[in-house]
Amino acid sequence: MSDASDITTAPATAPVVPDAAVQVSGVDKIFTGKKKATVTALESIDLTVAPGEFVSLIGPSGCGKSTLLRLIADLDTPSTGTVTVFGKTARQARIDQEYGIAFQQAGLLPWRTVTGNIELPLELHGVGGAARKARVSELLALVGLSDFAESYPDQLSGGMQQRVAIARALAESPRLLLMDEPFGALDEMTRERMQTELVRITGETGAAVVFVTHSIPEAVYLSNRVVVMSPRPGRIRDVLTVSLGTAQERTEELRENEAFFENVSKVRELLHGEAPVGIRGVETR
Numbered sequence: 001m002s003d004a005s006d007i008t009t010a011p012a013t014a015p016v017v018p019d020a021a022v023q024v025s026g027v028d029k030i031f032t033g034k035k036k037a038t039v040t041a042l043e044s045i046d047l048t049v050a051p052g053e054f055v056s057l058i059g060p061s062g063c064g065k066s067t068l069l070r071l072i073a074d075l076d077t078p079s080t081g082t083v084t085v086f087g088k089t090a091r092q093a094r095i096d097q098e099y100g101i102a103f104q105q106a107g108l109l110p111w112r113t114v115t116g117n118i119e120l121p122l123e124l125h126g127v128g129g130a131a132r133k134a135r136v137s138e139l140l141a142l143v144g145l146s147d148f149a150e151s152y153p154d155q156l157s158g159g160m161q162q163r164v165a166i167a168r169a170l171a172e173s174p175r176l177l178l179m180d181e182p183f184g185a186l187d188e189m190t191r192e193r194m195q196t197e198l199v200r201i202t203g204e205t206g207a208a209v210v211f212v213t214h215s216i217p218e219a220v221y222l223s224n225r226v227v228v229m230s231p232r233p234g235r236i237r238d239v240l241t242v243s244l245g246t247a248q249e250r251t252e253e254l255r256e257n258e259a260f261f262e263n264v265s266k267v268r269e270l271l272h273g274e275a276p277v278g279i280r281g282v283e284t285r
């Protein structure tokens with residue numbers, strides 16, 4: 001376990017890793033709205049995520065967190081610059097299913113059972129029945145839902161639905177997970193449980209994660225690095241390396257640990273850089 005002296009800030013661009021999970025280089029994103037008015041959502045974004053690394057994006061509402069995640073997922077394209085995922089263009093990585101996605105709404109199909117939802121990506125990619133059954137059974141165990149295989153989404157709590165969504169995102173054993181506030185709609189206790197589960201799951205699978213959140217403690221608890229963004233135009237203000245140990249060491253007790261609080265304070269200070277109090281859209285709890 002580390003102490004507060006491990007808190008360091010690092011340049012936004014990590015050393016170039018040839019097999020980086022994500023490499024964002026010189027990216028701007030400009031939206032053109034009505035009457036040709038433009039919004040510079042992102043400016044000069046450089047970010048590298050290493051394989052197996054957990055990176056959170058945090059910043060005030062409108063600073064471009066979701067836009068950055070959408071560019072990585074090839075749900076939109078940069079105005080300038082490049083995005084690569086495991087050395088492939090974002091488009092090719094999407095075609096090759098290099099990542100799983102989970103958003104704030106679980107987005108489950110209500111007419112399919114838990115099993116039916118989790119196996120959907122496997123079905124779409126022609127995985128045979130027996131292999132699907134075996135994989136779903138592994139995933140159900142991983143997210144602690146083995147007893148709910150035949151339940152329907154409306155028979156599950158919000159936290160259980162999110163676990164199904166995470167299992168679905170993990171179905172094809174992606175090396176990368178892209179998550180946009182996946183726990184934002186959950187109550188605080190469930191949210192903390194889900195965070196603990198996500199740390200355990202990513203520790204077990206070795207997947208890299210890019211995770212958008214409004215919660216400073218959530219970002220600190222989960223991450224190897226926290227990327228702090230500033231708005232208008234959305235830029236990377238700073239990157240905090242969080243040295244709170246391996247996934248196995250990130251237990252519930254960590255939340256009461258002094259080093260944890262030190263890191264929370266540090267992120268808060270970085271966020272408040274220019275505005276001392278009350279940044280809209282960032283939770284300090």
Ligand SMILES: Nc1ncnc2c1ncn2[C@@H]1O[C@H](COP(=O)(O)OP(=O)(O)OP(=O)(O)O)[C@@H](O)[C@H]1O
Binds near residue numbers: 040062063234
């Ligand atoms: N499709 C779009 N067309 C025009 N402007 C957009 C579009 N998508 C996002 N924007 C603008 O880009 C900026 C960044 O939006 P984005 O949703 O990425 O921010 P965010 O940091 O994820 O916000 P929040 O924390 O509130 O979810 C905002 O000013 C937003 O209005």
